[in-house]
Amino acid sequence: KQHQSMVASLRRGDQVVTAGGLMGKVSKIKDDAEVEVELAEGVKVRVVRSTISQVLSKTEPTET
Numbered sequence: 001k002q003h004q005s006m007v008a009s010l011r012r013g014d015q016v017v018t019a020g021g022l023m024g025k026v027s028k029i030k031d032d033a034e035v036e037v038e039l040a041e042g043v044k045v046r047v048v049r050s051t052i053s054q055v056l057s058k059t060e061p062t063e064t
Contacts (some may be wrong), residue, residue, distance in 0.1 A: 007049045010035060013059035019051040 010016070014026045016037060027044055028036035037047045 003050075006042055006055055007052055010049065010052065010055070015056040016052050017054040017056060018047055019053045024055070 010025055010026055010029065012029060015023070016026060017023050018037070022037070022039060022045075024037040024039040026035050027038040030036055030046065033049055033051055034036075035047055035052070036044050038044045
């Protein structure tokens with residue numbers, strides 16, 4: 001349940017670690033099952049949400 005809530009609360013800008021050990025920043029929330037993670041400048045990959053194992057740093061919610 002903890003993992004599900006962590007994955008559900010992902011936001012653009014969060015620093016994450018995937019189950020494969022890749023570290024990057026969430027650049028886009030695609031849908032309920034997928035996010036886009038930027039591993040390096042201009043290198044973006046699609047990642048299944050459930051494979052994100054850890055959130056290193058959260059971004060502050062922005063006021064709209």
